[in-house]
Amino acid sequence: MKVTFILPELDTSGGVRVVAIYAEGLLKRGHEVTVVAARPSPPTLREAARSIIKKRKWPFGKVGDRLHFKNSSVKVIETSHSGPLTDRDVPDADIVLATWWATAPWVYDLSASKGIKGHFFQAYEDWGGDPAQVRIATGLPLHKIVISKWMIDFFKNEFNQPAHWVPNSVDMNQFHAPPRGKQPVPTVGTVYHPMPHKGCVLAIEAFHLAKKEVPVLKFLAMSTYQPVPELPLPDGTEFYHRPPQNQLREIYSKADAWLFASKSEGFGLPIIEAMACRTPVIGTATGAAPELIGAGGGVLIPIDDAPAMAREIVRFAQMSEERWKEFSDAAYRTVLEYTWDHATDRFEETLKKLVALGPMPSEK
Numbered sequence: 409m410k411v412t413f414i415l416p417e418l419d420t421s422g423g424v425r426v427v428a429i430y431a432e433g434l435l436k437r438g439h440e441v442t443v444v445a446a447r448p449s450p451p452t453l454r455e456a457a458r459s460i461i462k463k464r465k466w467p468f469g470k471v472g473d474r475l476h477f478k479n480s481s482v483k484v485i486e487t488s489h490s491g492p493l494t495d496r497d498v499p500d501a502d503i504v505l506a507t508w509w510a511t512a513p514w515v516y517d518l519s520a521s522k523g524i525k526g527h528f529f530q531a532y533e534d535w536g537g538d539p540a541q542v543r544i545a546t547g548l549p550l551h552k553i554v555i556s557k558w559m560i561d562f563f564k565n566e567f568n569q570p571a572h573w574v575p576n577s578v579d580m581n582q583f584h585a586p587p588r589g590k591q592p593v594p595t596v597g598t599v600y601h602p603m604p605h606k607g608c609v610l611a612i613e614a615f616h617l618a619k620k621e622v623p624v625l626k627f628l629a630m631s632t633y634q635p636v637p638e639l640p641l642p643d644g645t646e647f648y649h650r651p652p653q654n655q656l657r658e659i660y661s662k663a664d665a666w667l668f669a670s671k672s673e674g675f676g677l678p679i680i681e682a683m684a685c686r687t688p689v690i691g692t693a694t695g696a697a698p699e700l701i702g703a704g705g706g707v708l709i710p711i712d713d714a715p716a717m718a719r720e721i722v723r724f725a726q727m728s729e730e731r732w733k734e735f736s737d738a739a740y741r742t743v744l745e746y747t748w749d750h751a752t753d754r755f756e757e758t759l760k761k762l763v764a765l766g767p768m769p770s771e772k
Contacts (some may be wrong), residue, residue: 411523413528414506414515417490434759489562494519502763508533531675547566550768559674583656594725596623597682683740687737703738703742704735
């Protein structure tokens with residue numbers, strides 16, 4: 409097959425990382441894969457002035473960040489303009505996939521020669537646009553590929569459209585750890601993210617509450633973002649900014665529990681990455697957390713409930729070594745069923761199925 413992924417731009421997000429993994433996996437299976445990304449939009453005058461004055465950095469001429477494709481053999485095309493992308497930007501293929509709500513209209517407007525049209529959802533992408541606009545784009549007649557079971561029901565109930573489930577996975581060559589005990593100093597970790605729906609404020613608030621009962625409690629965080637004044641990290645945080653990929657398992661392994669605090673999520677990759685490193689997860693019941701954490705490798709809590717997360721942090725900090733190892737072992741056993749090799753097989757099978765099905769009704 410000839411497969412094309414359409415990105416809004418090249419960046420360092422986890423969503424682009426997943427696209428890069430599937431693209432590379434499909435390429436190794438003998439398919440012709442192209443990733444087409446729009447050039448980032450130029451900054452506004454206010455953004456440009458702020459960059460020059462505060463950062464002493466020239467903001468124009470920015471190109472996308474190819475971090476996730478750095479060592480890849482996948483063909484990556486970054487256009488000379490920002491979106492929308494049109495026929496002249498996209499090669500002919502058997503199937504072409506939108507990867508964010510804003511790219512769905514681009515794909516919908518492509519000619520039939522660009523391939524059967526689909527949308528790869530890694531969340532209900534209700535950010536970055538007017539809610540009505542997002543809903544229209546989400547409901548376009550494109551074949552849906554989703555990463556969590558709840559999204560199958562969502563598309564059936566909200567749009568009367570079928571969705572094809574391909575769960576995300578974890579690279580066990582990258583994320584792994586030998587059996588171990590608890591940390592010498594009780595430690596919890598999280599992924600720092602300034603977007604409100606990621607719930608980082610919840611994780612930080614829960615840490616402060618827990619620290620009142622466990623004064624020696626330690627906090628660690630990693631992120632592709634630098635901390636912002638509106639969302640400060642606790643004093644003494646062990647912070648990793650854009651750590652190299654081969655350091656991630658070491659960071660996950662430094663925690664007694666990993667905090668997954670999202671308010672909404674398509675899947676939640678940090679859950680299985682932490683569990684692969686034998687770190688139990690205290691997580692909100694969103695994305696794939698009920699399926700993953702429910703297997704015994706951690707504890708589910710209600711969304712936006714800092715006291716509940718704090719209670720679990722204290723429980724894990726004060727837990728016996730033997731009981732903690734039971735959670736740790738259960739976490740590792742769970743992710744053995746979620747490898748990227750298996751996921752790419754399922755993704756490939758789904759793409760073949762969609763090509764065989766042909767265009768959705770009303771698709772151009």
